Amino acid sequence: MTERSAEDWRPTAGLDGLRRRAEILATIRAFFAERGVLEVDTPLLAASTVTDVHLESVACQLPLAGRPTTFYLQTSPEFAMKRLLAAGSGAIYQLAKAVRSDERGRHHNPEFTMLEWYRPGYDHRQLMAEVDDLAQAVLGTPSAERLSYGDAFLRHAEVDPHRADVAELRRAARRTSFDVDAFGDETDRDFWLHVLGSQLVEPHLGVGRPTLLFDYPASQAALARIRPGRGGSPAVAERFELYIDGVELANGFHELLDAEEQRRRFENDLRERRERKLPEGPVDERLLAALWHGLPPCAGVALGVDRLVMLAAGADAIDEVIAFPIERA
Amino acid sequence: MASYSTNQFRSGLKLMIDNDPCSIIENEFVKPGKGQAFNRVKLRNLLNGRVIEKTYKSGESVEGADVMETPMQYLYSDGEKWHFMVPDNYEQYEADEAAMGDAKKWLKEEDRVDVTLWNNIPISVTPPNFVHLKVKQTDPGLKGDTSSGGSKPATLETDAVVRVPLFIGEGEVLKIDTRTGEYVSRSKA
Numbered sequence: 207m208t209e210r211s212a213e214d215w216r217p218t219a220g221l222d223g224l225r226r227r228a229e230i231l232a233t234i235r236a237f238f239a240e241r242g243v244l245e246v247d248t249p250l251l252a253a254s255t256v257t258d259v260h261l262e263s264v265a266c267q268l269p270l271a272g273r274p275t276t277f278y279l280q281t282s283p284e285f286a287m288k289r290l291l292a293a294g295s296g297a298i299y300q301l302a303k304a305v306r307s308d309e310r311g312r313h314h315n316p317e318f319t320m321l322e323w324y325r326p327g328y329d330h331r332q333l334m335a336e337v338d339d340l341a342q343a344v345l346g347t348p349s350a351e352r353l354s355y356g357d358a359f360l361r362h363a364e365v366d367p368h369r370a371d372v373a374e375l376r377r378a379a380r381r382t383s384f385d386v387d388a389f390g391d392e393t394d395r396d397f398w399l400h401v402l403g404s405q406l407v408e409p410h411l412g413v414g415r416p417t418l419l420f421d422y423p424a425s426q427a428a429l430a431r432i433r434p435g436r437g438g439s440p441a442v443a444e445r446f447e448l449y450i451d452g453v454e455l456a457n458g459f460h461e462l463l464d465a466e467e468q469r470r471r472f473e474n475d476l477r478e479r480r481e482r483k484l485p486e487g488p489v490d491e492r493l494l495a496a497l498w499h500g501l502p503p504c505a506g507v508a509l510g511v512d513r514l515v516m517l518a519a520g521a522d523a524i525d526e527v528i529a530f531p532i533e534r535a
Numbered sequence: 536m537a538s539y540s541t542n543q544f545r546s547g548l549k550l551m552i553d554n555d556p557c558s559i560i561e562n563e564f565v566k567p568g569k570g571q572a573f574n575r576v577k578l579r580n581l582l583n584g585r586v587i588e589k590t591y592k593s594g595e596s597v598e599g600a601d602v603m604e605t606p607m608q609y610l611y612s613d614g615e616k617w618h619f620m621v622p623d624n625y626e627q628y629e630a631d632e633a634a635m636g637d638a639k640k641w642l643k644e645e646d647r648v649d650v651t652l653w654n655n656i657p658i659s660v661t662p663p664n665f666v667h668l669k670v671k672q673t674d675p676g677l678k679g680d681t682s683s684g685g686s687k688p689a690t691l692e693t694d695a696v697v698r699v700p701l702f703i704g705e706g707e708v709l710k711i712d713t714r715t716g717e718y719v720s721r722s723k724a
Binding site: 508 | 575
């Protein structure tokens with residue numbers, strides 16, 4: 207993004223942006239201190255990493271007891287924090303650095319700051335209320351609108367995301383700038399939902415006031431619980447996201463507790479990684495062991511702090527609120 | 536021609552889109568935290584100037600366009616074609632009216648220009664940002680017209696017509712901004 211030059215020692219963020227960042231970090235810490243949520247600090251380097259097909263972690267080698275050992279820079283502190291929860295930590299939060307390879311753009315830097323927190327005893331709806339409180343505390347936004355994923359797609363993409371088949375989703379995608387004829391041989395429903403979501407739905411979310419989008423398709427559960435369908439309503443993942451001004455700011459789950467189900471999802475991901483010829487890391491056995499031991503029922507959410515600062519500062523690009531983006535790192 | 540993966544996309548990169556050469560104006564990386572990454576790209580069609588938007592799955596490859604911008608010297612026009620030469624090797628090229636676009640209003644023989652070649656054929660010509668052209672015809676400014684910002688049309692030696700201040704007379708040489716087609720100042724002698 208930025209050319210290498212004699213000036214590239216300078217920060218891309220102005221001092222105002224950096225001051226705003228410091229104020230927001232202080233507000234976040236005060237918010238959780240007041241609510242009795244414990245700040246924790248978990249490793250950036252871990253022996254295993256996420257299996258998620260759409261997340262690439264960065265691997266590195268360092269000696270452990272004299273032997274070169276592969277570690278992964280964490281794409282989020284989720285697994286380590288769940289191990290703390292299983293060990294009885296109670297409500298916890300963390301302001302962590304996270305690293306995701308190959309993500310760079312107006313809203314992305316490969317290394318970024320993430321706020322992640324967990325609330326034992328909460329479901330996703332209770333945590334959505336707390337996310338709303340935090341947005342109000344930091345940004346002074348009006349209270350958030352609650353909108354189900356299904357209603358959002360019906361409204362903006364004119365399809366039922368839980369029931370439409372690939373052909374129907376593909377047809378709806380003709381209204382987007384995605385080249386359906388040239389590149390549209392995908393048979394994965396979720397691929398088409400992502401096309402429609404990013405092109406037709408997201409730009410309308412969080413306009414005027416924040417939007418909390420909830421009840422995702424079960425196929426996009428990631429680490430959320432799935433609520434079985436009943437009485438004609440489809441099975442959904444108890445997952446939510448926060449949008450402000452069309453920007454995705456946070457992603458939360460009513461957390462999956464079942465270790466066996468978790469192992470199955472990891473293995474499904476790894477199978478898909480194999481098919482797509484993506485790197486496969488080891489499954490996090492320590493997380494699975496913690497789930498076997500017992501994770502208290504809880505909800506958790508991760509929020510992009512850089513984007514929060516962008517919104518607070520009225521910035522157009524993440525570079526305006528981080529001191530040194532990857533090209534100047 | 537080579538293909539380019541979305542992670543090589545940057546503004547100025549030339550791609551073949553629906554059989555036409557296009558240039559990337561803006562490349563936006565779009566990625567949900569949990570989900571497929573996309574590149575949303577704004578491109579200018581280099582043949583007709585239209586701006587289009589395309590979205591690609593990140594990692595997808597798109598065929599590059601064999602488009603090169605080459606500095607050349609304008610030689611002359613025979614009325615149908617405009618002739619240019621590469622000063623380094625004396626290679627000559629001819630551009631048709633469509634490729635010339637607005638550039639034909641501003642060029643004098645020997646002017647340096649940038650010619651965009653697609654498969655070695657000129658598809659557009661970019662004149663210098665500023666040109667100096669003599670006024671061929673303009674009406675005298677009305678005496679006593681003191682309204683600031685008053686202007687009148689003037690025909691230049693290339694037959695281009697620009698708005699100029701009332702005090703400009705025939706035979707004067709003017710500095711023109713070719714990007715806006717506007718008068719800037721009198722040229723310094």
